[in-house]
Amino acid sequence: MKEIIKSSSTRIKTGLALLAGILIIGYIDSFFLMWLLFGGLLVIAISESQKLYQMKVDSIYFYVGVLWFAAYFYPNAEDLTFIAAIIFASILAYTKTLDKKIFLPLFYPTASFLFLLTLYAEYGVMSLLWLLVIVAGADIGAYFVGKSMGKTKFCETSPNKTVEGVAGGLLVATLFGIVFAIDNISIFGSIIISLLVALASVFGDLFESYLKREADVKDSGNILPGHGGILDRTDGYLFGGVVMLFILRAVL
Template sequence: MEKIINTIKDNSERFVTGSILLAVVIAIGIIDNFFLVWLFLGVVFMFSFYEAMKLFGIENNSIYFWALALWIVAFFYPNPDDLFFVVAILFASALAYTREFDSKLFLPFLYPASGFLFLLALYHDFGIGSLFWLLVVVALTDIGAYFVGKMFGKREFCPTSPNKTVEGAVGGVVLATLFGTMFGLSLVDFGYAFIISLFVSVASLFGDLFESYLKRRAGVKDSGDILPGHGGFLDRVDGYLFAGPAMVVLLRGLL
């Protein structure tokens, strides 16, 4: 217990920022308006896109215009996640036609843009309840992994992120699956709620790991510094960018 108390004290700034972000998300969820959700995700998307550009080492300001244009189109298009494949086709066509097109410019549309398109599609297709379910699973995966790892972690989970432990990863997935299943019962049957929560939690874990890989490759500790105690927006949403697509695919495939 003393370990937990000390951990909370050492990360008070992180918890305060997290609480404020959670309050904003809950308020938006209660209002439950498509434009507001699109606007909120759009703001987070543009900040995350900017941070990803830096991680990928891309310096091309014109690309922000296309990112913004993509998000505006997503507001009107009935299946936002389809737009990623449209972008991929356009990039491949430009590359084939010019033979000099910088293929690296596609990377921030692969990550994080595709993940945000799936998050918008999740809300569009399955409602605000699905986003709250996602929030519960991803948040508890993160929280469980952090505290279980601090208390019982001994074995390194992966060289990509040496601070993560096997015990923490398992603890986070178990906690998220249990509570995620209970929350999911308001939307789907028990079996589906369990399967979706489990796989979404695992996807979230690897979403966090992937961003750690990008940061390690770029030689930085955080993707940004705009969120006190958390780093950048990409540091805060990394798990959702893998978990969101996983939940959309599972809900569409199982229901």
């Protein structure tokens, strides 16, 4: 275990620095600040996603910028994804010149960031903290359990991911989720929601791994030492946040 921690020192230091920054912003609990944070992360994520999708459409930044500005005022921000898709489709049909790959970063990662913003707007900062500990628990549990006792390969997309690691991650995530569940959620409910969100985060990680393999790159970027890019660090949240918002709307 000591060797694992030592070999991951850079990753751990970066993770702690990120956690400290997120907790400070969460403590301030300002919609504008959260909107600004997610918007900044989205810009970087768009740049990284273009590399993964092997495309270069500079106009996407303008469209996403307008979309994100509108999200500050519109209550159900995730709905704007479909408005943007209709606009893209209309432009494509009229001009026949729009690069069809522009739809890809609209849905991943843009739509997922809109879901995260809506999750915060509807259920408050504690819902983001709950999401944070679930996905972090899944990641930490999978990493250490996989490193120490993982033997069975989970799938072809991510050869380093093991069944033992995934199981350990789901267990840790569920335990964390029970402790940090938001109000009005029963113990049973917190177990189910935490487990499903953690499972979604696993497949969020797998999806990004698939994109990286298709693009033949190791990381989506290099902005975060020991972690890679923004998408490398947020992939689980981009899937988990969608699932959490969907479930919370169904049960609350």
